[in-house]
Amino acid sequence: MPDERTSVTTPDAAPSPLLTAHAQLASAVEILGYDDGLHRMLATPRREMNVAIPLRRDDGSIELFSGYRVQHNISRGPGKGGLRYSSSVDVDEVRALAMWMTWKCAVVDVPYGGAKGGVTIDPTRYSTAELERVTRRYTSEISPIIGPERDIMAPDIGTNEQTMAWVMDTYSVNRGYTIAAVTTGKPLAVGGSLGRATATSQGVVHAAAAALADAGVRLDEVSAAVQGFGKVGSHAARLLHEAGTKVVAVSDEHGGVHAPDGLDVVALLAHVADGGTVGEFEGGQAISNTELLALDVDVLVPAAVEGVLDADSAARVKARWVVEGANGPTTTEGDRVLAERGVVVVPDILANAGGVIVSYFEWVQANQAYWWTEQEIAERLEQRMAASYGAVSSLSRRESLSLRDAALVIGVRRVAEAHQIRGLYP
Numbered sequence: 134m135p136d137e138r139t140s141v142t143t144p145d146a147a148p149s150p151l152l153t154a155h156a157q158l159a160s161a162v163e164i165l166g167y168d169d170g171l172h173r174m175l176a177t178p179r180r181e182m183n184v185a186i187p188l189r190r191d192d193g194s195i196e197l198f199s200g201y202r203v204q205h206n207i208s209r210g211p212g213k214g215g216l217r218y219s220s221s222v223d224v225d226e227v228r229a230l231a232m233w234m235t236w237k238c239a240v241v242d243v244p245y246g247g248a249k250g251g252v253t254i255d256p257t258r259y260s261t262a263e264l265e266r267v268t269r270r271y272t273s274e275i276s277p278i279i280g281p282e283r284d285i286m287a288p289d290i291g292t293n294e295q296t297m298a299w300v301m302d303t304y305s306v307n308r309g310y311t312i313a314a315v316t317t318g319k320p321l322a323v324g325g326s327l328g329r330a331t332a333t334s335q336g337v338v339h340a341a342a343a344a345l346a347d348a349g350v351r352l353d354e355v356s357a358a359v360q361g362f363g364k365v366g367s368h369a370a371r372l373l374h375e376a377g378t379k380v381v382a383v384s385d386e387h388g389g390v391h392a393p394d395g396l397d398v399v400a401l402l403a404h405v406a407d408g409g410t411v412g413e414f415e416g417g418q419a420i421s422n423t424e425l426l427a428l429d430v431d432v433l434v435p436a437a438v439e440g441v442l443d444a445d446s447a448a449r450v451k452a453r454w455v456v457e458g459a460n461g462p463t464t465t466e467g468d469r470v471l472a473e474r475g476v477v478v479v480p481d482i483l484a485n486a487g488g489v490i491v492s493y494f495e496w497v498q499a500n501q502a503y504w505w506t507e508q509e510i511a512e513r514l515e516q517r518m519a520a521s522y523g524a525v526s527s528l529s530r531r532e533s534l535s536l537r538d539a540a541l542v543i544g545v546r547r548v549a550e551a552h553q554i555r556g557l558y559p
């Protein structure tokens with residue numbers, strides 16, 4: 134593919150997330166029998182913005198950061214996707230994440246395209262005031278291409294509810310009135326939705342329960358390990374624990390903790406809320422992230438970063454189910470190894486879609502200025518996750534596809550249909 138934005142360079146052995154995303158799309162395109170022109174349209178981001186973000190630090194010095202917003206597809210509705218702050222963010226990672234958002238929104242049939250944003254910054258090294266200035270400048274720079282009808286942001290790695298409040302405020306102040314629907318995952322006080330903070334994790338638990346049910350197994354009969362103890366992983370561990378699953382290990386970027394008889398997840402949450410790292414928790418033995426992935430558990434939930442399940446680590450996985458809380462945690466080779474070994478992978482674009490489903494609810498509520506109860510949100514989330522899982526699972530059985538290929542086929546086909554029905558302008 135000659136377009137620079139669809140080319141993928143891999144400087145070292147580790148496949149880039151974009152390479153994985155392109156390989157997944159190619160697999161779906163082959164199953165669907167689409168021609169090269171349509172493949173190229175589906176592979177290429179519609180719009181991208183690269184911005185320089187100068188920051189005046191608290192000590193008066195100036196630093197510059199790179200920021201990106203990629204709108205991979207906007208054929209089914211506005212772009213939708215998170216904003217990531219991490220020192221490893223680059224434009225190819227943002228492109229991959231934006232593409233996954235496109236398929237995800239289509240799989241769960243919310244009326245959005247896919248987008249993603251990122252700033253190459255380690256947020257742990259900057260004060261709250263500095264992060265606010267970075268966020269406001271980034272928002273101002275990309276403001277021509279975002280908005281409730283154009284592209285709606287949400288939290289991702291390194292960002293949170295407060296970040297979304299700053300984005301919403303900056304965008305609103307510059308337009309002269311409050312526009313709550315420009316972001317989701319906001320605090321309740323400024324138009325956030327009940328249930329949004331735990332929606333991704335709740336969706337992961339619904340997806341896990343549905344996959345287990347296909348094999349006649351219940352959540353309270355299994356053990357689990359969760360990688361990542363941030364917004365997704367911590368609530369996934371807690372909700373699994375509440376559902377009766379024996380959560381034996383969790384980790385963060387510094388390492389993990391393992392208790393074969395089950396962790397006291399509530400005490401661990403309190404320990405982390407007090408500023409501790411997962412590995413320092415005294416209710417179990419310290420383990421590495423590599424060891425966590427290879428634990429003898431039934432369910433493995435990668436809920437941290439991309440590419441952790443490659444061919445090597447996948448060969449050591451003992452879990453029977455991998456439920457992808459993170460985006461892109463499994464490489465193409467990792468997928469192949471897991472499939473050969475009979476591990477059921479519930480793919481990211483389905484398993485972690487609870488977040489975008491409730492983001493959609495938040496956007497609908499903000500547009501209507503009419504708020505739903507927590508129960509309404511929980512019920513509608515559960516219905517949409519069940520319907521989406523059911524469609525993917527039955528296509529997978531009918532056509533002998535992996536759950537990933539089945540989800541991709543459903544998502545890619547919906548986006549392609551939108552392209553074809555709208556027609557090519559001019």
Ligand code: NAD
Binds near residue numbers: 361363365461486
């Ligand atoms: P977060 O920043 O709140 O938490 C990330 C967690 O991962 C932290 O515990 C961090 O210590 C850990 N981590 C980082 N690097 C790691 C590494 N190399 N090994 C092990 N652990 C590591 O981020 P989050 O919002 O929980 O996002 C986690 C994943 O879920 C990402 O892939 C994100 O794209 C995806 N996701 C998030 C949402 C959402 O609503 N927040 C929705 C869908 C998907």
